[in-house]
Amino acid sequence: LSLIPGGLDCSISFVSHVLGKVCVHGRQKEILGVLVPRLTELTKSDCIWQRICWRLVECVPERWMEAVVLGFVQRAPGADVLSRLLGNLVVKNKKAQFVMTQKVLLLQYGHTTAVLQNLLGYLSLDSLRRALLLRVLQELLETWGSSSAVKHSPPEQQLYISKAILICLSHLKEPEIESCRQELLTSMMEGVKCHLDSSLPQLRRLGMVVAESISSKINTEGPVLKFEYEEDDETRELKSLLVQTPPLCVPSLPDDESEKAGAALLSVPENNQKSQTAAPLMPDEESDAELDSDDDLIPYDMSEDKELKIKAPVYIRDCIEVLTGSEDVDKWEATIKALESLIRRNPAATREVSVELAKILLHLEEKTCIEGFVELCQRAQVAVLTTDPIPVSKYLTSQFYSLNYSLRQRMDILDVLVLAAQELSCPQFPVKPKHSDAQKPCIQFLPGSDSSKDWRRIVDERIKSKTRRFATGRCHMEPASSPNQFSSVAGHFFFPLIQHFDRPLTTFDLLGEDHLVLGRLVHTLAVLMYLAVNTVAVTAMGKALLEFVWTLRFHMDSYVRQGLLSCISSLLLSVPAELLLADMTEELLETQSWLGDVVEKDPDGDCRRLALQNLLLMENLKKKLEAVPS
Amino acid sequence: MALPPPDPQFVLRGTSAAVHTLHFSCGGQAPDIPVLFSGSENGFIHVWNLKTHRVDTALDGHGGKSVYGLETMGGKDRLLSQGRDQRICLWDLAEGRTSVTDSVFTEHVGFCRCSLVKLAQGRWLMATAAKGLEEVQVLELPSKTSVCTLKPELGAKLGMPMCLKLWQLSCGSQPLLLAGYEDGSVVLWNVTMGKALSQLVCHQEPVMSLDFDSEKAKGISGSSEKVLRIWSLNEQQNLQVYKTHELVNAGISDITIRPDKKIVATAGWDHRIRIFGWKKLKPLAVLDYHTATVHCVSFSDHRTPRERLLAAGSKDQRVSVWSIYT
Numbered sequence: 001l002s003l004i005p006g007g008l009d010c011s012i013s014f015v016s017h018v019l020g021k022v023c024v025h026g027r028q029k030e031i032l033g034v035l036v037p038r039l040t041e042l043t044k045s046d047c048i049w050q051r052i053c054w055r056l057v058e059c060v061p062e063r064w065m066e067a068v069v070l071g072f073v074q075r076a077p078g079a080d081v082l083s084r085l086l087g088n089l090v091v092k093n094k095k096a097q098f099v100m101t102q103k104v105l106l107l108q109y110g111h112t113t114a115v116l117q118n119l120l121g122y123l124s125l126d127s128l129r130r131a132l133l134l135r136v137l138q139e140l141l142e143t144w145g146s147s148s149a150v151k152h153s154p155p156e157q158q159l160y161i162s163k164a165i166l167i168c169l170s171h172l173k174e175p176e177i178e179s180c181r182q183e184l185l186t187s188m189m190e191g192v193k194c195h196l197d198s199s200l201p202q203l204r205r206l207g208m209v210v211a212e213s214i215s216s217k218i219n220t221e222g223p224v225l226k227f228e229y230e231e232d233d234e235t236r237e238l239k240s241l242l243v244q245t246p247p248l249c250v251p252s253l254p255d256d257e258s259e260k261a262g263a264a265l266l267s268v269p270e271n272n273q274k275s276q277t278a279a280p281l282m283p284d285e286e287s288d289a290e291l292d293s294d295d296d297l298i299p300y301d302m303s304e305d306k307e308l309k310i311k312a313p314v315y316i317r318d319c320i321e322v323l324t325g326s327e328d329v330d331k332w333e334a335t336i337k338a339l340e341s342l343i344r345r346n347p348a349a350t351r352e353v354s355v356e357l358a359k360i361l362l363h364l365e366e367k368t369c370i371e372g373f374v375e376l377c378q379r380a381q382v383a384v385l386t387t388d389p390i391p392v393s394k395y396l397t398s399q400f401y402s403l404n405y406s407l408r409q410r411m412d413i414l415d416v417l418v419l420a421a422q423e424l425s426c427p428q429f430p431v432k433p434k435h436s437d438a439q440k441p442c443i444q445f446l447p448g449s450d451s452s453k454d455w456r457r458i459v460d461e462r463i464k465s466k467t468r469r470f471a472t473g474r475c476h477m478e479p480a481s482s483p484n485q486f487s488s489v490a491g492h493f494f495f496p497l498i499q500h501f502d503r504p505l506t507t508f509d510l511l512g513e514d515h516l517v518l519g520r521l522v523h524t525l526a527v528l529m530y531l532a533v534n535t536v537a538v539t540a541m542g543k544a545l546l547e548f549v550w551t552l553r554f555h556m557d558s559y560v561r562q563g564l565l566s567c568i569s570s571l572l573l574s575v576p577a578e579l580l581l582a583d584m585t586e587e588l589l590e591t592q593s594w595l596g597d598v599v600e601k602d603p604d605g606d607c608r609r610l611a612l613q614n615l616l617l618m619e620n621l622k623k624k625l626e627a628v629p630s
Numbered sequence: 631m632a633l634p635p636p637d638p639q640f641v642l643r644g645t646s647a648a649v650h651t652l653h654f655s656c657g658g659q660a661p662d663i664p665v666l667f668s669g670s671e672n673g674f675i676h677v678w679n680l681k682t683h684r685v686d687t688a689l690d691g692h693g694g695k696s697v698y699g700l701e702t703m704g705g706k707d708r709l710l711s712q713g714r715d716q717r718i719c720l721w722d723l724a725e726g727r728t729s730v731t732d733s734v735f736t737e738h739v740g741f742c743r744c745s746l747v748k749l750a751q752g753r754w755l756m757a758t759a760a761k762g763l764e765e766v767q768v769l770e771l772p773s774k775t776s777v778c779t780l781k782p783e784l785g786a787k788l789g790m791p792m793c794l795k796l797w798q799l800s801c802g803s804q805p806l807l808l809a810g811y812e813d814g815s816v817v818l819w820n821v822t823m824g825k826a827l828s829q830l831v832c833h834q835e836p837v838m839s840l841d842f843d844s845e846k847a848k849g850i851s852g853s854s855e856k857v858l859r860i861w862s863l864n865e866q867q868n869l870q871v872y873k874t875h876e877l878v879n880a881g882i883s884d885i886t887i888r889p890d891k892k893i894v895a896t897a898g899w900d901h902r903i904r905i906f907g908w909k910k911l912k913p914l915a916v917l918d919y920h921t922a923t924v925h926c927v928s929f930s931d932h933r934t935p936r937e938r939l940l941a942a943g944s945k946d947q948r949v950s951v952w953s954i955y956t
Contacts, residue, residue, distance in 0.1 A: 307879055
């Protein structure tokens with residue numbers, strides 16, 4: 001190829017044909033691996049070679065255009081190189097335009113960020129192509145902002161579109177932003193709304209980052225939209241896309257990076273040294289060696305002089321008094337801090353006033369600013385619930401479905417039920433006070449992530465342990481057993497929660513708007529089911545749960561579907577296999593076919609994975625039953 | 631082996647309201663009864679007979695509003711009281727009278743106690759917070775003529791004056807004023823010229839109380855934090871921080887240096903009175919008697935050192951009187 005002399009049109013089209021055919025057959029990597037660097041070099045300064053290259057690509061027949069263009073976009077080391085190689089192909093050739101502006105951006109989502117950068121940078125580099133850039137941005141924003149797309153498309157695709165939007169924004173110049181400011185604003189508002197409605201924390205964060213970026217672009221002076229969310233690698237990467245770095249030459253890139261790294265390393269120890277030398281310069285106050293003429297005054301004994309501590313009440317009933325009536329804030333604070341341990345040390349006294357105490361704690365509002373107020377309150381509630389499970393669970397579950405509670409309070413009830421159930425069923429697990437658990441306050445923004453992650457870990461471990469035991473038959477040390485205290489009360493926790501889910505109240509509609517709470521409820525039921533293993537009520541619970549799952553199985557919200565699949569897992573793990581097959585055969589078969597459906601068609605990756613796990617569990621059960629001699 | 635702290639010599643009960651201010655008047659000659667004045671939250675000023683430990687007279691001059699400042703002008707017959715009714719009253723108590731002879735309407739709605747200094751026989755200078763937010767007014771008594779108004783410069787943002795101390799180095803020299811403000815700084819003012827000489831940021835919280843030893847040119851201030859600051863005045867009339875003392879519990883309501891400059895007493899929010907040596911602020915004693923915030927401490931002006939007393943008034947409506955380090 002390098003031997004082609006200049007100015008030969010016909011031989012070029014022949015080369016294009018060859019190129020196209022090779023690319024279509026899937027050999028893009030090999031041929032373009034050689035071709036692109038060569039062309040990059042040749043076209044750097046030579047106009048003629050540029051034209052040759054453009055002709056080359058333009059002459060590729062329609063049916064092979066896609067493969068060639070895609071190959072170029074993927075292989076080109078930068079947007080400017082792509083621009084040199086392809087010229088205005090995207091404007092001249094309809095197929096190329098379709099591929100680059102529609103297919104790659106909206107219909108596919110497997111390409112890397114570098115590819116996106118190349119493509120969108122290419123569109124921005126020429127004035128003819130910039131119009132396309134704007135059109136692309138509009139279409140991307142439309143997709144980003146449509147609520148059905150947010151609900152039904154996989155998170156990976158949404159991430160891809162968000163990245164594309166951010167890169168587009170980074171390329172836009174002032175006058176262009178001015179011209180489409182209004183549209184940007186409208187689409188941003190719509191998009192933010194759909195994203196914040198979602199139950200998945202990742203989608204919410206995506207929405208927030210993109211909205212912030214758009215707002216910062218269109219409001220260069222004046223207040224800018226700012227959300228509160230946790231920074232993580234994904235958000236940082238997204239934000240970095242907004243800033244365009246000038247294109248670096250390929251060969252020198254590794255050098256630059258290593259130089260920068262070296263320089264960074266050098267400067268850091270310098271800083272350390274500077275701060276160290278500064279520290280000793282801070283002089284200690286020289287104590288004057290004055291004659292101590294105060295010696296004639298002899299000090300008295302001051303050992304009693306200690307910090308003032310407000311004493312917390314010692315009796316539960318006193319605590320109730322302080323929490324309901326007292327104006328003394330110091331005492332109120334001390335009571336909150338001491339409450340949990342008091343409850344645990346005085347079970348008999350607590351049982352007398354358990355429901356009252358639970359009521360007070362449920363409605364407790366933060367009077368002063370104590371650290372860890374939410375956690376303290378929750379631990380006290382869990383303590384009350386475990387001390388006197390039946391009446392308190394009756395109260396809490398009835399309040400879950402009552403009027404005039406906030407969503408936060410209803411979700412708190414669910415959390416407390418789960419924690420208490422865990423404590424009752426596994427006396428080995430010490431209820432560790434998670435002091436360093438910085439995630440706990442985040443429960444307010446990322447609901448469910450904490451308990452569902454823990455839960456999944458437990459289930460995964462159980463699955464692993466089950467299969468291993470099967471294969472090698474080794475026995476490991478059984479932990480010391482004690483009666484499962486949860487068995488007598490599991491029903492009281494479980495059935496009231498499942499009873500009224502389809503009865504909407506004026507302020508609370510589980511099947512309608514409040515699908516976030518529905519998701520939490522479903523996850524809670526899954527955990528309760530799992531913890532009820534080996535209890536008497538487990539079969540009845542299993543049946544009820546299966547029915548519940550069946551009615552909700554086509555729910556739109558992927559968080560709810562994940563919860564439903566967790567319910568199935570718990571069911572399969574907790575209910576003894578013989579009872580499962582005896583009582584619930586038809587339902588299980590139906591569930592199996594539904595699970596198969598989910599594995600193939602559900603847009604959410606987590607749902608598919610959970611469904612697959614469930615199918616595996618079912619397989620294991622079957623094998624287990626077959627292995628037992630009948 | 632250190633001795634346990636002493637108990638109060640006696641405790642005065644009967645004010646039936648929180649005690650906000652105390653003032654001794656015991657400098658009189660033999661037939662004169664030593665007296666302690668106490669001002670309470672219910673507006674009454676009680677005159678306690680220190681021999682019988684009972685109330686001799688109760689003065690009601692502030693219309694039920696709390697009395698938070700008391701001074702005597704040359705003996706126990708002339709009393710000056712400051713209350714939350716925005717008035718400063720001058721009383722004539724000679725020969726059993728209990729009348730208000732004069733009053734100054736300060737229009738000050740805060741809690742800043744006024745400060746008195748004697749210029750000459752029958753002439754006094756009084757500094758008090760005034761109507762304007764950051765202003766301090768200096769008046770001559772008994773004529774009530776205004777000497778000057780001390781206003782910090784615009785934008786200084788000092789806040790309300792919280793405590794004042796007027797003094798003059800010797801009889802004829804210029805009177806100076808130390809004022810502690812809401813933003814935690816202490817400012818030294820020259821009263822005659824009406825301008826500020828020096829400013830020092832002593833605390834992050836409002837300065838609750840201060841006192842000054844003009845002989846050693848050293849002062850002490852306390853606030854709602856856990857530190858006491860000692861600062862000094864150098865020859866150029868500049869304030870500098872001299873020492874800091876960390877307290878066990880936060881909050882100081884009153885500080886007073888004994889007239890013989892040997893010890894200093896602080897009244898704390900943690901119900902305790904602390905005694906320090908003044909030279910190096912060596913902690914000497916912690917007097918733990920009261921069951922609520924101690925609002926004020928005061929040393930008596932007895933002529934014989936052995937009779938000297940320390941009184942403390944608290945929110946628990948009692949006045950404890952101690953005899954310590956005499």
